[in-house]
Amino acid sequence: MSTELLSKPQAGMLSTDTTKFEGYLAHLGLPTENIIASLPERKIIEANLPAFIESLPAEVKRDARYLSKFVAGAAIGLFDASLNYVWNEVVINLREKVIVYGLDMFFDAAVGGSRREFYATEEDLSGLKDNNLVNTCRKLELISDIVYTKLNHILTMRNDIGASHPNSYSINAYELLGWLQTCVQDILNDKPSASAIQIKSFIENLKRSPDVLDTATISSMEKPLGDLSLQNTDNLLNSIFGIYSTLSTGNIVRKNIALFAPHIWGKSSDNVKYKLGVTIDGYKNNLHNDKHALGVEFFNFCDGNRYQSLDSKIISLDSHADDLLQARYSWDNFYNEPPHMRKILSYLKTEADIPVERVNKIIKAVLICRVGKGIPYNTGVSPAGRPLYDQFFGMLGDQNIINTIIAMHTNEVRVTLDNTHCQKHMITVLTNLKANARSERIQEILDFLMQNGTILNKIHNDKRYKELTKNHITFG
Structure with a gap:
């Protein structure tokens, strides 16, 4: 049987x-x-x-x-x-x-x-x-x-x-x-990329190296590190900063980081440098004096002190943007998002109040919340949060209108724009932005996006759109 x-x-x-x-x-x-x-x-x-x-x-x-x-x-x-x-x-x-x-x-x-x-x-x-x-x-x-x-x-x-x-x-x-x-x-059968494996191997060899790196070795490392994508270069800089500022890290490892970190620093984005500046201020505020001193050393040998002068407003807005995104992806986000957005708006009365060091992060976080989850209930957007998000986008001028369009093309936003609810919300944002747009070209860009609302998730591949935006947006 x-x-x-x-x-x-x-x-x-x-x-x-x-x-x-x-x-x-x-x-x-x-x-x-x-x-x-x-x-x-x-x-x-x-x-x-x-x-x-x-x-x-x-x-x-x-x-x-x-x-x-x-x-x-x-x-x-x-x-x-x-x-x-x-x-x-x-x-x-x-x-x-x-x-x-x-x-x-x-x-x-x-x-x-x-x-x-x-x-x-x-x-x-x-x-x-x-x-x-x-x-x-x-x-x-x-x-x-x-x-x-x-x-x-x-x-x-x-x-x-x-x-x-x-x-x-x-x-x-x-x-x-x-x-x-x-x-x-x-x-389940997907494998990490060659770049990810390369970074992992680099970090492991760095931690195990018993000797200080010589000039020839450092020079040989520059080309493969220079070939990394910007995202991976940022990740690598973030990692070696973390290793350097860890109290248990040995002196030889720190010496080697000090020798090659400036090469990575020069190829990294401003965004990750400002983020590390916020991390250093966090060490100081939390009385981690030894870690703070190590972080300052790292910035000194990378000639990065201009990224370290962040006032409390920048630090607070960075934290509130993180909290807003965390609320967006958590349970009961419709109720938990508005308090964080109100905190952000308490620092921003006009566009001039938005720190340039964090403007892209804030715009992206608010846009993710405003486009919503793409579900029928409340069309995926917090009812109490919606007017707050619209208030924020209503204060943006030409440059930050372009920054909002760039944020629309990021993976986190773009993958939602094949959903009809998210498309409608994105068109509403574009409509609000057009009310403040002074440049005729930017108005043309906004009109083109609104007219093609059903393909916003892939419009970055459209030749007409690339031609229209070539003076404002560079696509990889």
Whole structure:
């Protein structure tokens, strides 16, 4: 009997009628609608799932308990639970990639400001929001941009229509199968980029080196480091600053950092330099005097003291922008976003009050919140936060209108703009910006974007748009 079951699976195993189970729920006085997927949807899973599972290598299936749980959830019709099982495996896989890459480097990129000191071990990875984990993995090139886009979509679905949040939307079978295939084939088997591996190797060799680097060695390092992308160069600068300012770091390691850090500093963005300046001020404010002194040393040999003179307004706005984004990606964000936005606006009465050192970060954070989550409830934007965000965008002039358009093209905003709700909100922002635009060319750019609102997520590839914006925006 058991041999027959192994060689010929019982027909209808996944599409068994669940009427009795629904009757039992009704008997208990519990809801029955939108709990279990319909029989036709389960039959679609039954017809297509075996071929996909059979196509996987034996070593992939051997310890894939999440796949067993996925099949169990699909069998009874709990598609949202099945999605949760797959997503949990994705998170575990990303954490494993982070551990291989290096926890210190990852936390340097993922956690800013005063919270950084609380993140050091593998267990601390569980303290990061899934969105932060995914974004940082993309930033460090542990996953590709394409995989990041897919993950962002699946995470949105998991959060807004999955079992982790109450909802009335039902996942259909083809969506579920597509997400499973994406997670298994494109994500769980995805490898870090060559640049990520190069940075990891560089940091490890730096920590292990028993000797002070000579001039020839430093010169040989310049070209491969110079070939890194700006994002990876920023990540590397952030990491070596963290190593240098760690009290347990040895003198030889610090000496070697002092020798080559100026080369990396010169190739890094102003944004990461100002961020490190905020970190130094944080050491001072929290009475970490030894770490503060080491941070000042780092800025001295990098000739970066002009980035260190940050007043309390810049530090406060940086922290409030971080808090606003954290609220955006947390539970009850509709209620938690407005207090942080009010704090930001308390420093800003006119556009001139926005510090140039943090204007791009603030614009991007506010835009992410204003475009919203792309869900039907309140069209994805905090009702109390909406007028606050509009007030902020209403004070922007030509240069910061361009900065807002540039923020629209960043990954975090762009991936949401294939959603109709997010498109409408972005068009509203563009409409508000046009009211203040003085330049005729900028008005033309805004008109073009509004006329092409349904393709804002890919409009950066349009030749007409590139020609129109060539004096204001440079696309990679």
